[in-house]
Amino acid sequence: MSLSVRLRHDFPGFAMDLAFEAPPGVTVLFGRSGSGKSTVMRAVAGLMRPDGGRVALEGRTLFDGDRRIHLPPHRRRLGVIFQEARLFPHLSVAENLRYGARFAPRGGAEDTARVVEMLGIGALLGRRPGALSGGEKARVAIGRALLSRPRMILADEPLAALDAPRKAEILPYFERLRDEAGVPVLYVSHAAEEVARLATTVVALENGRVLRQGSAAEVLGDARVMPTGVRSAGAVIEAVLHAHHPDGLSELDAAGIALFLPCIDRAPGARIRLRIAAQDVMLATARPQDISALNLLPGTVAAVLPGQGPGAMVTVDTAAGRILARITGRSARALGLAPGVPVWAVIKSVAVAPGGIGVSPP
Numbered sequence: 218m219s220l221s222v223r224l225r226h227d228f229p230g231f232a233m234d235l236a237f238e239a240p241p242g243v244t245v246l247f248g249r250s251g252s253g254k255s256t257v258m259r260a261v262a263g264l265m266r267p268d269g270g271r272v273a274l275e276g277r278t279l280f281d282g283d284r285r286i287h288l289p290p291h292r293r294r295l296g297v298i299f300q301e302a303r304l305f306p307h308l309s310v311a312e313n314l315r316y317g318a319r320f321a322p323r324g325g326a327e328d329t330a331r332v333v334e335m336l337g338i339g340a341l342l343g344r345r346p347g348a349l350s351g352g353e354k355a356r357v358a359i360g361r362a363l364l365s366r367p368r369m370i371l372a373d374e375p376l377a378a379l380d381a382p383r384k385a386e387i388l389p390y391f392e393r394l395r396d397e398a399g400v401p402v403l404y405v406s407h408a409a410e411e412v413a414r415l416a417t418t419v420v421a422l423e424n425g426r427v428l429r430q431g432s433a434a435e436v437l438g439d440a441r442v443m444p445t446g447v448r449s450a451g452a453v454i455e456a457v458l459h460a461h462h463p464d465g466l467s468e469l470d471a472a473g474i475a476l477f478l479p480c481i482d483r484a485p486g487a488r489i490r491l492r493i494a495a496q497d498v499m500l501a502t503a504r505p506q507d508i509s510a511l512n513l514l515p516g517t518v519a520a521v522l523p524g525q526g527p528g529a530m531v532t533v534d535t536a537a538g539r540i541l542a543r544i545t546g547r548s549a550r551a552l553g554l555a556p557g558v559p560v561w562a563v564i565k566s567v568a569v570a571p572g573g574i575g576v577s578p579p
């Protein structure tokens with residue numbers, strides 16, 4: 218099951234020419250405002266007719282410029298989740314869900330029960346959207362899309378209208394959608410934390426082109442690919458939750474390296490994915506002594522990429538994975554950092570934002 222996209226389209230002052238594959242899992246289109254993410258979504262959904270290219274889902278052609286094929290949106294079997302939940306205000310939650318199921322080719326009560334349970338919306342079924350919080354509406358919108366039994370879900374910045382606590386509330390449900398529902402998802406985001414949490418595949422976009430496509434760890438750990446700028450650069454690593462300590466810290470095992478983070482609400486044994494922002498990583502050429510930071514990762518410099526200003530992005534290979542460190546060019550020179558130089562990456566426990574900690578895809 219995969220989505221194959223090749224698109225060409227010109228708007229005045231904007232030329233799109235790109236191709237990518239979205240395999241099963243969550244494929245995130247990641248790029249800054251105006252890079253073309255929504256245009257791709259609209260072309261896949263059938264809401265616009267691109268100048269040329271081809272879009273196929275599981276081998277079925279949805280659009281083909283040469284063969285003049287352009288299936289209307291309702292024949293594409295896609296579940297669409299927008300930034301605003303767009304629920305019907307005059308229908309209850311249960312009726313909104315039933316509306317989604319109306320478009321399903323088959324399905325039954327057990328589907329609805331499973332989706333309601335997965336999204337934790339059982340207590341809301343009798344309410345109308347006006348009586349729901351933003352986060353609850355978002356969960357119902359996910360349910361409605363799922364119950365249409367789509368071949369793929371398209372989610373266009375579904376969290377953008379929510380504040381940080383609501384985002385934190387919804388992200389685990391998108392993780393469950395990724396890990397339990399078995400429906401591939403194409404997801405648009407310009408927020409690095411969201412990408413790091415959810416993506417199995419990242420397609421980085423810039424000015425209507427694909428900068429790079431690959432796994433979340435590959436793309437987010439590539440210092441040359443920073444579609445939303447250096448401030449949002451950060452690598453992802455995977456670890457296993459090892460233990461919870463009485464002082465409130467959770468201990469993770471990242472390929473034999475112990476990491477200590479503020480309490481993670483998961484049981485020991487859980488596979489955890491973390492985003493480590495490049496600007497929160499310090500580097501030392503000797504193992505630091507008498508330092509407050511609890512996380513010290515030995516590694517080797519793989520690359521030093523000077524920035525346009527005083528900063529430099531240093532790529533460090535550790536046993537736990539590739540890490541990015543944003544330091545000053547001055548420090549990089551003073552420490553003699555160059556490929557092959559052994560270093561210690563220093564990460565404060567409290568620097569790892571809870572929003573950047575999630576469960577790993579299976």
Ligand SMILES: Nc1ncnc2c1ncn2[C@@H]1O[C@H](COP(=O)(O)OP(=O)(O)OP(=O)(O)O)[C@@H](O)[C@H]1O
Nearest residue numbers: 228229231248249250251252253254255256257407
């Ligand atoms: N209908 C249209 N007519 C003309 N230009 C358009 C149209 N739709 C989009 N564009 C232009 O195409 C470019 C890409 O827009 P698009 O909405 O795909 O970007 P985006 O990455 O989704 O941005 P954002 O994150 O702000 O939603 C922009 O320069 C935009 O102005």
